[in-house]
Amino acid sequence: MDEITIDDIPALTLGAGVLATGGGGEPFVPRLMVEEALRRHGPVPLVQPGDLDPDGxxxxxxxxxxxxxxxxxxxxxxxxxxxxxxxxxxxxxxxxGVLPIEVGGGSTLLPIAAAAELGLPVVDADTMRRAFPRGELTHFHLAGISASPIVLVDTADNLVIVEATDNPTAERLARAATTAMGMIAVGALYPVTAAQAAAHAIHGSLSYCAEIGRHVRAIQEGAADGYTALLAATGGRIVFTGKIVDLNRRTEGGWARGTVTLDDLDGANRTLRVDFQNENLVAGEDGLPLVTTPDLISLLDVETGTPMTTETLGYGQRLTVLALPAHPRWHEPDGIELAGPRAFGYDLDYVPFGGHGE
Known part of the structure; x- marks a missing residue:
């Protein structure tokens, strides 16, 4: 795909829901925004970093x-x-050009809307190949690129600029400002050149997101091989199918934190618990981890195939728990140190799942 049209948005929204792993921002309003922007301004060119001026x-x-x-x-x-x-x-x-920081939830769609309004292309890449809850959890950070300056704009048009000496400090300051803004803002961060993106961004992320979305749409339409095709395309697997029997969710420190517990739908004596901090981070059965960050844990509604965000979970929902391997760069030692379970305070090591991607 060499441009993004309004017809591409449904697939991108579904794919972004899977890659959001419960976080990334609720996609409904961003979808309305990008569809309106595309209606007003027309399709947005989709380019590779190498297509642009290296110093741009x-x-x-x-x-x-x-x-x-x-x-x-x-x-x-x-x-x-x-x-x-x-x-x-x-x-x-x-x-x-405009670059998505992450392909997950509303963070996938808003860059497209902004590109349409500014008359710029959007880059077919990101820095995570998923959503993560903290701003330093990017391939740019692994490459030593500064997140600063960070510009935050809230729903009342307040604007804050953060300049920090390192990326973890930038995340803390930006999180504090966002909390004061009502815990929701749009952020522009990690300004880079096209050459830096060519070297360190994850290429093809928007195309990958749309591909996942097309497979999810097939599942929703009742395709017999829908899940088989999705798992083949992503290297993923279904780890559990169950009903929510307990949900503990709270907003704390600028994040949605908590756990969701599911009982097996087939009547087997199995229980799965998923811990989340905006995004789903650890899925375990009987106290043993099955899937851990940085690999992806996505929850899809059994009846509708809809990817669920943490704020839309509810008691009694029946969910398919889908695990997808993270981009291979996250499986390297410094990637695990930055984004593995211990980075989020869990006293457990990363559980190898496998790799997929470019």
Missing amino acids: LLLPLAVVGAPTAFAERFFNGSEPRAALTALERHLGRKGV
């Missing part, structure tokens, strides 16, 4: 905050463009 500035964008806040606060539509133009003013340079 890329404008990365993401949703920042707690998914539970999306149930009460809505974007007004101006935030993505405001964040990126403020970043351009701060740097004294114009951007040549």
